[in-house]
Amino acid sequence: MHPILDGIELVTFDLDGTLVDSVPDLAMAVDAALTDLGLPPPGEARVRDWVGNGSLKLMERALEDALGRVSSDALLTRAHQGFLDHYARDPSAHTRLYGGVREALDALRDWGLPLALVTNKPSAFIAPILEALGLQGHFGLCLGGDSLAQKKPDPAPLRHVAAHFGVLPAACLMVGDSRHDIEAGRAAGFRTLAVPYGYNHGEPVLLSRPDAVVESLWELV
Numbered sequence: 001m002h003p004i005l006d007g008i009e010l011v012t013f014d015l016d017g018t019l020v021d022s023v024p025d026l027a028m029a030v031d032a033a034l035t036d037l038g039l040p041p042p043g044e045a046r047v048r049d050w051v052g053n054g055s056l057k058l059m060e061r062a063l064e065d066a067l068g069r070v071s072s073d074a075l076l077t078r079a080h081q082g083f084l085d086h087y088a089r090d091p092s093a094h095t096r097l098y099g100g101v102r103e104a105l106d107a108l109r110d111w112g113l114p115l116a117l118v119t120n121k122p123s124a125f126i127a128p129i130l131e132a133l134g135l136q137g138h139f140g141l142c143l144g145g146d147s148l149a150q151k152k153p154d155p156a157p158l159r160h161v162a163a164h165f166g167v168l169p170a171a172c173l174m175v176g177d178s179r180h181d182i183e184a185g186r187a188a189g190f191r192t193l194a195v196p197y198g199y200n201h202g203e204p205v206l207l208s209r210p211d212a213v214v215e216s217l218w219e220l221v
């Protein structure tokens with residue numbers, strides 16, 4: 001067991017870039033939404049750097065890049081709806097678990113630790129993706145970017161999780177790939193653990209000074 005788990009009674013995970021490599025499917029939906037509008041598709045490498053603040057912000061960044069200026073609200077609304085429609089067709093078609101994730105989640109569950117999921121992704125996509133990857137039974141609570149009024153890096157979703165399980169924030173661990181996870185975790189009073197392989201706008205997540213880093217979640221257990 002990794003020392004970061006000492007005294008921890010609840011583990012909260014980020015989804016995109018931490019448990020799953022979802023950028024192939026996200027990028028296909030972004031590309032299709034922009035193509036529908038007669039705009040050039042950005043492709044996977046650019047989309048990777050835009051993921052992290054939810055789907056509306058993702059499309060805002062994609063449109064600004066394609067147009068060379070900030071998009072109108074009307075165009076953003078159309079582009080975002082287009083993204084949601086395309087992504088909803090099969091949000092897990094090319095989405096895969098990172099190595100060690102299943103083993104880590106199984107072990108934590110078998111130890112009886114409650115697990116939660118807090119993603120900035122729209123909540124409608126959480127269950128289909130978890131089901132496709134066989135992880136639907138692992139999390140006692142899942143929150144998406146639209147579940148509460150605030151999303152990460154705001155600490156509100158993490159505070160909500162801690163209160164839901166009746167665990168003090170100091171006994172909670174936040175595990176994520178981006179500065180939004182680490183900032184939210186720290187602001188909520190959680191311990192923080194980062195993985196370096198995900199999506200952090202092209203910057204090392206270490207710059208956010210997490211309490212610890214693991215190359216694979218396998219190291220947790």
Ligand SMILES: O=C(O)COP(=O)(O)O
Binds near residue numbers: 014016053054119
């Ligand atoms: O959808 C996003 O922008 C990021 O999702 P995440 O919070 O699971 O990394």
Ligand SMILES: [Mg+2]
Binds near residue numbers: 177
């Ligand atoms: Mg993430």
